[in-house]
Amino acid sequence: MAKSRLGGLQAVTANDLRSGAVVFMRRDGSWTDDVRLADAAQDPVEVERLIELARSGRNATLVVDPVLIEVAAEATGVAPIRLREKIRAAGPTVTFDS
Amino acid sequence: MYRYDEFDSAFVLERVAEFRDQVARRLNGELTEDQFKPLRLMNGVYLQLHAYMLRVAIPYGVLSSRQLRKLAYIARRYDRDYGHFTTRQNIQFNWIKLAEMPDILAELAEVEMHAIQTSGNCIRNVTADHFAGAAADEVIDPRPYAEILRQWSSLHPEFTFLPRKFKIAVTGSPHDRAAIQVHDIGLEAKRDSAGRVRFAVWVGGGQGRTPMIAKKIRDDLPESELLAYCEAILRVYNLEGRRDNKYKARIKILVHEKGLDDLADDVELEFASIRGKSLDLPAAEIAKIEAYFAPPPFDELPASSAIYDVAVRTDPEFAAFARQNLAPHKINGYSIVTISLKPIGAPPGDATSAQMEAIADIAARYSFDEIRVTHEQNLVLPHVRLDDLPVVYAMLASTGLATPNAGLVTDIIACPGLDYCSLANARSIPVAQRISERFADSSRQSDIGELKIKISGCINACGHHHVGHIGILGVDRKGEEFYQITLGGSADENCAIGEIVGPGFSADQIVDAIEQIVATYLELRDSPRERFIDVYRRVGVKPFQESLYVNA
Numbered sequence: 001m002a003k004s005r006l007g008g009l010q011a012v013t014a015n016d017l018r019s020g021a022v023v024f025m026r027r028d029g030s031w032t033d034d035v036r037l038a039d040a041a042q043d044p045v046e047v048e049r050l051i052e053l054a055r056s057g058r059n060a061t062l063v064v065d066p067v068l069i070e071v072a073a074e075a076t077g078v079a080p081i082r083l084r085e086k087i088r089a090a091g092p093t094v095t096f097d098s
Numbered sequence: 099m100y101r102y103d104e105f106d107s108a109f110v111l112e113r114v115a116e117f118r119d120q121v122a123r124r125l126n127g128e129l130t131e132d133q134f135k136p137l138r139l140m141n142g143v144y145l146q147l148h149a150y151m152l153r154v155a156i157p158y159g160v161l162s163s164r165q166l167r168k169l170a171y172i173a174r175r176y177d178r179d180y181g182h183f184t185t186r187q188n189i190q191f192n193w194i195k196l197a198e199m200p201d202i203l204a205e206l207a208e209v210e211m212h213a214i215q216t217s218g219n220c221i222r223n224v225t226a227d228h229f230a231g232a233a234a235d236e237v238i239d240p241r242p243y244a245e246i247l248r249q250w251s252s253l254h255p256e257f258t259f260l261p262r263k264f265k266i267a268v269t270g271s272p273h274d275r276a277a278i279q280v281h282d283i284g285l286e287a288k289r290d291s292a293g294r295v296r297f298a299v300w301v302g303g304g305q306g307r308t309p310m311i312a313k314k315i316r317d318d319l320p321e322s323e324l325l326a327y328c329e330a331i332l333r334v335y336n337l338e339g340r341r342d343n344k345y346k347a348r349i350k351i352l353v354h355e356k357g358l359d360d361l362a363d364d365v366e367l368e369f370a371s372i373r374g375k376s377l378d379l380p381a382a383e384i385a386k387i388e389a390y391f392a393p394p395p396f397d398e399l400p401a402s403s404a405i406y407d408v409a410v411r412t413d414p415e416f417a418a419f420a421r422q423n424l425a426p427h428k429i430n431g432y433s434i435v436t437i438s439l440k441p442i443g444a445p446p447g448d449a450t451s452a453q454m455e456a457i458a459d460i461a462a463r464y465s466f467d468e469i470r471v472t473h474e475q476n477l478v479l480p481h482v483r484l485d486d487l488p489v490v491y492a493m494l495a496s497t498g499l500a501t502p503n504a505g506l507v508t509d510i511i512a513c514p515g516l517d518y519c520s521l522a523n524a525r526s527i528p529v530a531q532r533i534s535e536r537f538a539d540s541s542r543q544s545d546i547g548e549l550k551i552k553i554s555g556c557i558n559a560c561g562h563h564h565v566g567h568i569g570i571l572g573v574d575r576k577g578e579e580f581y582q583i584t585l586g587g588s589a590d591e592n593c594a595i596g597e598i599v600g601p602g603f604s605a606d607q608i609v610d611a612i613e614q615i616v617a618t619y620l621e622l623r624d625s626p627r628e629r630f631i632d633v634y635r636r637v638g639v640k641p642f643q644e645s646l647y648v649n650a
Contacts, residue, residue: 018125019195020149061127064145082577084516087525088147092517094445094527 010047011038011071011078012054013088014063022088023063024078029053031063035089036077099160099468100245100390102210109253110207113214117141118200125197142213143199146518152191152199153216154206158226158244158268159187159471163458166469168209170454176202181454183439183447185511185562186265187225187471188216192518214252219260221251221332227269227276228472231391232434232480234426238270238287238295242387243324246379250325257332261339262347264332265304272591277473279303279312279593280565282349283331285324295321301331301361302353305559309595310350313358315365321384323369326377330369334361394466394481399431403484409491416491418540419502424487433487435465435479436472436504437494442538445527446512447475456497464490473562474511474550476504506543507551507616508534511562515555515572516579522555524572524579525605529553532609537616546616549630552587565589567631568615569596570608581608585615585642586634597639600647611646618645 012025013035023031024038027050032038041047047068053059054066070081080086087093102110117137124134138144142153154169161169169189173181176198177191184190194202206212215222226244227233247266251257257264267281270288278284284300297319303312319327335349338356353361410417425434437457439447449457461469461479464486470478482490494500503509510533513519515526530553537543552566556573563569569584581603584596603611619630622637634642 015145015149018197020145020193022148060130061125064131083579084147087516091148092527093525094517095443095531 009040009042009071009073009078010050010068011035011040012050012066013038013069013085014054014059014066017062017064020064024089025050025054025066029059034077035071035080038071038078040071040073040078099162100157100241100387106210106249106252107207110210110212110214113141113212114200114203114207117203121196121200136218138196138199139217140214141199141203142216143194143196144217144520146192146514146520147516148518149193150196150199151518152194152202152213153184154189154191154211154213155216155223156188156211156471157248158224158230158241159228159473160230160241161469161471162209163462163467163469165209165211166454166458166461168205168211170451170458172202172205173454174451179452180448180450182445182514183449183471183475183477185473185475185513185560186223187228187473188223189471190514192514218258219262219264220258221254221260221264221266224248224251225265225267225276225281225473227271227274228470228478229275229425229434229480230270230470231393232427232432233271233275234428235273236271236428237289239388239391240268240270240276240285240287241391242384243285243287243297244268245387245390246325246384247328250328250377257336260332260336261341262344262349264335264349266328274589274591274593275472277562277565277589277593279591280305280309280562280589281312283328284312290318297321297324297327299327299331302350302358303593304348304350305562305564306348307345307557307559308348308351309559309564310354311593311595312350313353315358315362322379322381323373325379326373326375327365327369329372329377330365333368334364338364393429394468396429396432396481397483399429399483399485401430403431403487406484406487409488413488415495415500415502416488418544419491419500420487422502422506422544423500423504427481429481431484433482433484435482435487435490435494437477437479437499438501438503438509439476439499440503440509440534441498441501442503442508443531443535446510446530449477453497453499456493457499460490460493474509476509502540503543505548505550507537507546507549508543510534510551510553511566512553513555513561515553515561519555519560521558522572523557523574524555524581526553526555526561526570526572529570529572529581529605529608533612536609536613545626546620547626547629549616549619550589551612562589563587564595565593566596567634568612570612573602575602579605581605581611583608583611583615583646585639586631588631599639600643614646615642618642 027039300312554561587596
């Protein structure tokens, strides 16, 4: 896997192996479905540590395809930047009630 | 309709057991994701943005009530109470848990369904005219041939690892409702002067990033040689199709690079070596399959119905539905009903569990237990008595399924797009929803007339934008969604790839741009009988460009 080329503040996201749900990693290697609670890093060494942790050990039976995404630090916590990641974090933008 | 024989049942049940074991081994860590991914894809299990997606094959778009009820049950029990009908006559469930997949496949097996060959570089689920066996203009029912092709291509060991996926479509009508010219192989069943079944064989059509219209490689293929000839095409493709570049791996590129004549020579050579042997279709075997698709016990009825006529005269809403959503049936006193899955402002192709159950009930009582799925993401009741149409309409209306817009501007095809799909660059469904709302007025829609808008959220073109009268392609421009418009595409027997009209539009501008194109059409048409596509063919792209970019 290529190292991060994103620059800036980054967090790790993946899909939960059993349910497929979108999850985000915390510094201790645990996973949350709330992007605001993800832990992000900017320092390249720390970013590398996060993604290595996501890909190691028991995570192989917990999550699928962990990757780094660009995030911003907002008052409420970490927030994704790209539209794709915003949709992953918040769910489809489709309206069902018409 | 076709019922599984012992071979079908055995292989489907074996596959369920095999996949159950594979899922267990993935969950306990014996299989890595790299090892497991190709196995799950062989069973129709994709990982999308938010969840696993299960794509279930609906062979040639034909469902029984029992099968549709099972799909409704799966949507309710294992998903979020809805399913999504696709442009390949399949259904997708968007929110399935991996651990529950084996149970779902076992449920599907109970009603003779599976998810095999809905992914991967194999021969995919064979599609066909959704009005098969019912349409007034039909020459030959394509379903028996689609079923024969299904049996031949299912788990075909030689064609499990083709250079790329391979899609076959079959029609038996001169008016092509199955889009055969944008398939890897398109087949038109017809009769020769002696009344014998012959196939026109088209090869190398497809959409995606390099759209191509298929070329006719044979016009007179005898019925008995259908499989041998298809096998010959597949063998040549399997050997000569490119494997170095996935974007050049479809057979359309081989046809384009090699030329039709050279390809036809190679196919004929291969064909010569296999024809007249085990792949020859014996007449008795064809008859056996045809018997599964024998016409239901139609009543002998007059061509018109007083009940129907009165309803048309007295109920304007029914009249609007009848005008738009009915198609002529081959049997007197019957009609084909299109159930629009495009209510104003709703996601195209979605149906709730309750709606699926309602349709299953209606089909059981009023349409000989049959439902069809169209590649335009609607459902069809193929055989409804004219006398029964008012009551069928009322039942559909009571569950939100009587939108009278089949073939109109709000009957939009849209891929799942960036709301669900991990390949997408832009959203499709919300654009469809906004266009639908803009054109919600039913009399305005009916004034505009036939107009096919098709939207894809990426260049893979699952939303068939290349063949939309108006095509919309979502792209990512520096992190923002942009939409490129093509005009003049067509998926029928006058197949055409749409032409790019000019620079793209932002998500904020796209609906206005579509409205401007429609306004231009209304100004240009000679009469309300001249459809959008007719005007486009008469005047070309220029007047549309001029009106669209006048202030640019």
